[in-house]
Amino acid sequence: MNFTTHDTRIAILGLGYVGLPLAAEFGKHLSTLGFDINKARLEELQGGFDSTLEVSNEELEQASLLTYSAEIDALKSCNVFIVTVPTPINEHKQPDLTPLLKASAVIGKALKQGDVVIYESTVYPGATEEECVPVLERESGLVFNKDFYCGYSPERINPGDKEHRVTSILKVTSGSTPAVADFVDNLYRSIITAGTYKASSIKVAEAAKVIENTQRDVNIGLINELAVIFNKLDIDTEEVLKAAGTKWNFLPFRPGLVGGHCIGVDPYYLTHKAQSVGYHPEIILAGRRLNDGMGAYVVSQLVKSMLKKRIQVDGARVLVLGLTFKEDCPDLRNTKVVDIVGELSDYGINVDCYDPWINAADAEHEYNITPVSVPDQGAYDAVIIAVAHKQFKEMGAEGIRAFGKPEHVLYDLKYILPADAADLRL
Numbered sequence: 001m002n003f004t005t006h007d008t009r010i011a012i013l014g015l016g017y018v019g020l021p022l023a024a025e026f027g028k029h030l031s032t033l034g035f036d037i038n039k040a041r042l043e044e045l046q047g048g049f050d051s052t053l054e055v056s057n058e059e060l061e062q063a064s065l066l067t068y069s070a071e072i073d074a075l076k077s078c079n080v081f082i083v084t085v086p087t088p089i090n091e092h093k094q095p096d097l098t099p100l101l102k103a104s105a106v107i108g109k110a111l112k113q114g115d116v117v118i119y120e121s122t123v124y125p126g127a128t129e130e131e132c133v134p135v136l137e138r139e140s141g142l143v144f145n146k147d148f149y150c151g152y153s154p155e156r157i158n159p160g161d162k163e164h165r166v167t168s169i170l171k172v173t174s175g176s177t178p179a180v181a182d183f184v185d186n187l188y189r190s191i192i193t194a195g196t197y198k199a200s201s202i203k204v205a206e207a208a209k210v211i212e213n214t215q216r217d218v219n220i221g222l223i224n225e226l227a228v229i230f231n232k233l234d235i236d237t238e239e240v241l242k243a244a245g246t247k248w249n250f251l252p253f254r255p256g257l258v259g260g261h262c263i264g265v266d267p268y269y270l271t272h273k274a275q276s277v278g279y280h281p282e283i284i285l286a287g288r289r290l291n292d293g294m295g296a297y298v299v300s301q302l303v304k305s306m307l308k309k310r311i312q313v314d315g316a317r318v319l320v321l322g323l324t325f326k327e328d329c330p331d332l333r334n335t336k337v338v339d340i341v342g343e344l345s346d347y348g349i350n351v352d353c354y355d356p357w358i359n360a361a362d363a364e365h366e367y368n369i370t371p372v373s374v375p376d377q378g379a380y381d382a383v384i385i386a387v388a389h390k391q392f393k394e395m396g397a398e399g400i401r402a403f404g405k406p407e408h409v410l411y412d413l414k415y416i417l418p419a420d421a422a423d424l425r426l
Contacts, residue, residue: 008187011035011078011110013103015045015068017052017261017331018120018155019084021166024055025191027066033078034068035106042068051359053330054159075110080118080187083107083132084155086261087121088334089268093288095124097131104132108139111148116175118151118184122266124273125207128152129176144176151175151184152202154209159260160329170194174205213266214284219253220263221287224294227255227426231301238415238425255426256413257298257386258291259325259336295339298413298426302382303347305409305424311381314348319380319403322387323355323363323371327414330357337386338367352380356391375403385422388414397421 008030012023015036026032036042044050046068048057060066075081085099100121107117117136119128133144142148153173158164171192175181185198199205227237237255244250258264267288271281306313325335337353344351353363353371363369380403385392392400397417401410412422419425 008080009033009078010080010082011075011107012082012084013106014083014085014099014121015041016084016086017054017159018157019082020045020050020052020055021157022082022084022120022155023066024059024063025166027063029190030065032063032066033074034066035070035075036068037070039070042070051330052159054157072106072109075107076112078110079112079115081107081110081115082118082120084120086333087123087265087269088261089265093268095269095272097123097127100127100132101135104135105139108136111136111140111142113142113147115148116151116180116183117148118153120153120155122154122209122213122262122269123206124210124269125203126273128202128206149176149180150202151180152205153184153188154205154212156212159331160326167191167193171196172199172205172208173197174199174202176202210266210270213262214270216253217258217263217267217291218283218287219251220256220258221290223253224255224258224290228297231426236419236425238419254415255294257294257325257336257339259334260331261325261333264291264334264336292336292339295336296343298340298384298411299343299347301424302344302384302409302411305411306382309407309409311407311409315350316381317350317352317379318344318382318384319375320344320351320353320384320386321355321392321400322385322389323353323369324357324387324389327388328357328390330359330362332358332362332366335367338369340384340386341367341369352376355387355389357389377402378405380404380408382409382411384411384413385416386413388416392416 010026010030011033012019013035015034023032023034048060083103085103087100088096090096128150137144151174156169171188173185173188173196175184181198185196189196230237245252267284271284274281303313323337324331341351353369354375355371360371363371383403393416409423411424413426
């Protein structure tokens with residue numbers, strides 16, 4: 001079959017942090033349908049506003065060929081389907097493919113002869129062909145690689161990053177046949193100014209994606225372990241990392257909480273697949289255990305410091321600055337700050353969370369946390385800088401300490417203050 005980008009009509013399923021920037025770019029050049037089951041999300045986008053702040057109002061206006069719908073019938077006019085739905089883990093830290101399989105079922109109802117389905121969601125190697133394709137075949141009655149085709153091009157969106165945008169990040173592509181691989185590569189190349197890299201197979205592209213964040217997770221796990229060691233040795237971790245960083249090939253990782261929709265999740269997709277073929281990963285799971293335990297470690301350090309200052313722990317008030325999983329973005333997905341909040345509550349501590357970036361209703365819905373709109377001045381026994389939002393940096397040590405009582409503990413998890421300005425640093 002002759003695949004060309006001529007007369008391509010794209011449908012992008014899932015209009016979150018990944019799907020919307022992609023839809024906005026394609027919508028500048030090709031007929032593009034943004035599909036999402038969240039009708040409130042569609043209404044805000046149709047009104048020209050993106051609450052994730054990934055796409056500006058101006059960029060939405062420029063996407064003149066982009067339309068929106070939550071109706072399956074609207075998909076039937078499209079011939080290329082790009083899936084950008086979340087791929088989370090469940091309470092047992094196992095991959096939850098429910099959104100992916102539901103999206104595949106929806107596509108299957110609209111799939112036609114010659115159509116191409118491209119997945120961007122993070123999965124384990126083999127998931128596209130082993131899990132998604134059977135759903136597409138079942139729902140459509142068509143045969144894979146005869147009637148319809150697939151590709152995989154992993155997302156590399158970095159929420160809140162205004163420098164590394166979808167078009168300026170090199171894109172890995174792949175296809176289920178050589179001709180489809182060429183088509184998928186050419187399609188993305190039409191909008192990705194940074195260029196593309198065509199992988200030899202869908203499985204290679206899937207594996208490449210899942211190890212990108214696994215590598216970061218393991219490295220941060222190492223630095224977190226070093227931070228624990230250096231704290232016991234009464235050595236400032238940041239000073240050690242600055243000194244070591246003078247060597248040209250020392251990797252610039254920093255300790256901290258590892259949350260978000262990628263780094264804290266993707267390794268479990270790889271370990272799940274490894275265990276299914278009889279291999280028990282050692283290093284990857286050790287990194288996960290270390291990183292998942294940092295919230296408890298932070299609180300234990302804080303409580304010890306409070307006790308040294310003879311601050312009553314039970315009934316104390318603690319202010320947590322920041323709730324998102326990273327700085328300067330409203331993304332609450334898989335934030336590990338909630339681990340700190342939970343641990344503090346277990347000690348009988350009253351916790352206030354303040355984050356100028358978030359929607360309070362989202363925090364209440366996702367985590368049953370009601371953030372304060374304005375923290376009380378001079379009211380807290382301890383203050384934790386959990387996220388390095390620009391607003392907190394601008395406050396400086398004096399502004400942040402103003403929230404504390406005359407005797408309080410200031411814990412700077414993110415190194416936004418000078419070393420001597422905080423009582424504790426990770």
